[in-house]
Every structure is written in structure tokens, then in C-alpha cells.
Amino acid sequence: MEYPFEQIEKEGKLIRIFSPDVESEELKWHQDLKDRKVTVIDGGDWKFQMEDSLPTKLESAKQLFIPKLVWHRVIKGKGNLVVEIEEL
Numbered sequence: 001m002e003y004p005f006e007q008i009e010k011e012g013k014l015i016r017i018f019s020p021d022v023e024s025e026e027l028k029w030h031q032d033l034k035d036r037k038v039t040v041i042d043g044g045d046w047k048f049q050m051e052d053s054l055p056t057k058l059e060s061a062k063q064l065f066i067p068k069l070v071w072h073r074v075i076k077g078k079g080n081l082v083v084e085i086e087e088l
Contacts, residue, residue, distance in 0.1 A: 015082065035065070048073075
């Protein structure tokens with residue numbers, strides 16, 4: 001399966017880099033099988049949206065908690081989005 005990001009594993013955490021060149025159609029609503037703590041390293045003017053909520057801007061150092069099996073997505077911005085993900 002091909003993903004709309006590059007991924008690096010570092011010290012048990014995942015670093016994901018989303019390019020502004022990715023097609024918006026590839027950024028689908030999805031669920032994760034584990035709870036996740038996400039730290040934004042570079043927001044690149046991207047947004048994050050959880051089900052039944054309005055999109056919020058992703059800014060550097062912002063932390064998100066995404067409960068398992070909750071629908072969510074990212075919305076493309078103008079620069080790279082870089083996030084650190086810790087599965088709980």
C-alpha cells in the first residue's frame with residue numbers, strides 16, 4: 001500500500017512528512033487501531049480535522065491526542081507538514 005507521506009522511525013516514534021505536492025484526494029478520512037499522541041514539528045499551513053469537529057490549524061509544537069477508531073484527516077497546506085507520532 002502506498003501512503004501520501006514519507007515516514008522515518010526514530011527512537012520508537014514515527015516521523016511523517018507530507019508534501020504540498022500530494023493530491024488532496026489521497027488525504028482520506030481514516031481511523032487508527034491505536035491511540036496516538038501527535039506533535040507538530042512543522043505545520044506548513046496544514047489543518048487537522050476530527051469527526052464532528054471543524055478543522056484546526058496545525059502549528060509547530062502543537063500536540064494532539066487521537067483516540068483509536070476515531071475518524072480524522074489532514075487538509076493540505078502550502079508547505080511541508082512534519083509530525084512526530086507516538087502510538088500509545
